[in-house]
Amino acid sequence: MNALAATNRNFRLASRLLGLDSKLEKSLLIPFREIKVECTIPKDDGTLATYVGFRVQHDNARGPMKGGIRYHPEVEPDEVNALAQLMTWKTAVANIPYGGAKGGIGCDPAELSVSELERLTRVFTQKIHDLIGVQTDVPAPDMGTGPQTMAWILDEYSKFHGHSPAVVTGKPIDLGGSLGRDAATGRGVLFATEALLKEHGKSVSGQRFVIQGFGNVGSWAAQLISEKGGIVVAVSDITGAIKNGNGLDIPSLLKHSREHRGVKGFHGGDPIDPKSILVEDCDVLVPAALGGVINRENANEIKAKFIVEAANHPTDPEADEILKKRGVVILPDIFANSGGVTVSYFEWVQNIQGFMWDEEKVNNELRTYMTKGFKDVKDMCKTHNCDLRMGAFTLAVNRVARATILRGWEA
Numbered sequence: 001m002n003a004l005a006a007t008n009r010n011f012r013l014a015s016r017l018l019g020l021d022s023k024l025e026k027s028l029l030i031p032f033r034e035i036k037v038e039c040t041i042p043k044d045d046g047t048l049a050t051y052v053g054f055r056v057q058h059d060n061a062r063g064p065m066k067g068g069i070r071y072h073p074e075v076e077p078d079e080v081n082a083l084a085q086l087m088t089w090k091t092a093v094a095n096i097p098y099g100g101a102k103g104g105i106g107c108d109p110a111e112l113s114v115s116e117l118e119r120l121t122r123v124f125t126q127k128i129h130d131l132i133g134v135q136t137d138v139p140a141p142d143m144g145t146g147p148q149t150m151a152w153i154l155d156e157y158s159k160f161h162g163h164s165p166a167v168v169t170g171k172p173i174d175l176g177g178s179l180g181r182d183a184a185t186g187r188g189v190l191f192a193t194e195a196l197l198k199e200h201g202k203s204v205s206g207q208r209f210v211i212q213g214f215g216n217v218g219s220w221a222a223q224l225i226s227e228k229g230g231i232v233v234a235v236s237d238i239t240g241a242i243k244n245g246n247g248l249d250i251p252s253l254l255k256h257s258r259e260h261r262g263v264k265g266f267h268g269g270d271p272i273d274p275k276s277i278l279v280e281d282c283d284v285l286v287p288a289a290l291g292g293v294i295n296r297e298n299a300n301e302i303k304a305k306f307i308v309e310a311a312n313h314p315t316d317p318e319a320d321e322i323l324k325k326r327g328v329v330i331l332p333d334i335f336a337n338s339g340g341v342t343v344s345y346f347e348w349v350q351n352i353q354g355f356m357w358d359e360e361k362v363n364n365e366l367r368t369y370m371t372k373g374f375k376d377v378k379d380m381c382k383t384h385n386c387d388l389r390m391g392a393f394t395l396a397v398n399r400v401a402r403a404t405i406l407r408g409w410e411a
């Protein structure tokens with residue numbers, strides 16, 4: 001099942017649990033706007049290269065649409081649609097005043113030079129600048145993009161609209177970025193994991209973790225989990241996978257990964273087949289890379305008792321069913337990785353206020369939001385007698401449906 005079919009399915013299940021009217025269901029499902037643009041740039045060698053860029057704006061009932069921009073070879077319309085829809089539900093679970101959007105360019109950023117990436121980002125921004133904005137749609141980083149990408153978007157957008165720091169979040173601090181945003185998704189994953197384990201009478205300390213993906217989200221999650229006494233026994237990224245049953249030394253692995261652009265070749269553990277990372281023995285599995293990686297091919301082999309979805313839609317519905325029957329508890333993406341967009345919201349608020357918070361305030365507020373989010377999800381699980389994914393979906397869909405009804409449909 002592709003990402004969009006899977007996301008639509010989860011939405012429909014939640015909608016049925018809530019007893020939503022079928023016409024309202026249809027209006028919530030269809031995206032507000034889908035944008036597809038051609039982006040042609042001169043490469044460094046003078047030849048031309050054309051890429052396709054997307055921005056899907058899913059829903060704005062609760063506020064400006066919000067979501068990351070992904071640079072990856074597998075970016076395609078259905079996945080961007082699914083990710084945009086997931087952002088609508090994620091911002092609603094977090095209870096921040098946003099809707100949902102997502103964008104991306106089908107490209108391999110590792111094969112582009114910095115100046116080619118800058119040209120591509122600027123051309124993409126030129127094509128969409130009229131459709132994004134501080135009160136309409138606010139992009140942020142996702143896979144393959146980061147603070148520098150946001151700086152280029154900010155600069156290009158500002159040429160058309162005047163200096164507008166709040167048009168993107170996840171910016172460099174020097175351009176109005178928020179302290180704590182870089183670590184926020186990983187820190188949110190830690191807070192979410194702590195809440196989940198506490199519910200089961202456990203703590204992060206002493207639990208064995210496996211993490212797929214060692215980019216922004218995976219590396220921060222690994223660092224913060226290990227600082228809390230969690231034992232990270234295996235990690236993988238695009239370059240390879242590494243295992244140490246006694247626990248990887250995460251600060252050394254971070255240094256190695258920065259110097260060698262990946263975890264491959266790290267001497268503090270044994271190399272393993274990256275394909276086996278998800279079925280390695282552990283207590284908590286943290287997928288923090290691509291979508292759809294947990295599926296019917298591997299769901300029966302997963303050893304973890306808990307899965308914390310740091311990536312977006314890492315688990316497809318068939319795997320969900322298999323894992324549920326096996327008693328594996330899954331903390332869903334739309335809650336587990338909501339720390340990033342929550343601190344993006346704090347960044348936007350700071351930009352609008354023209355006032356910078358210190359990092360302690362950012363992290364304390366993030367903990368408050370994640371703790372409340374977990375409680376709200378659990379309350380919906382009780383009300384609807386459902387698992388955590390449906391708890392999160394019913395919470396979100398109910399909030400968006402209420403906002404939609406209140407706004408009305410008069411032309």
Ligand SMILES: NC(=O)C1=CN([C@@H]2O[C@H](COP(=O)(O)OP(=O)(O)OC[C@H]3O[C@@H](n4cnc5c(N)ncnc54)[C@H](O)[C@@H]3O)[C@@H](O)[C@H]2O)C=CC1
Binds near residue numbers: 274
């Ligand atoms: N950056 C953010 O604030 C947020 C990101 N996410 C999600 O978290 C996930 C990771 O995003 P980022 O860390 O930002 O991206 P990133 O680009 O910083 O890192 C991606 C990581 O995944 C690895 N990877 C790529 N393909 C892989 C493969 N086939 N097998 C194993 N590893 C692979 C890369 O080597 C890299 O370590 C994505 O699903 C993203 O949508 C979710 C919420 C917020």
Ligand SMILES: O=C(O)CCC(=O)C(=O)O
Binds near residue numbers: 067142312340
């Ligand atoms: O920080 C944001 O606005 C969105 C991050 C994102 O794309 C996500 O949560 O998947």
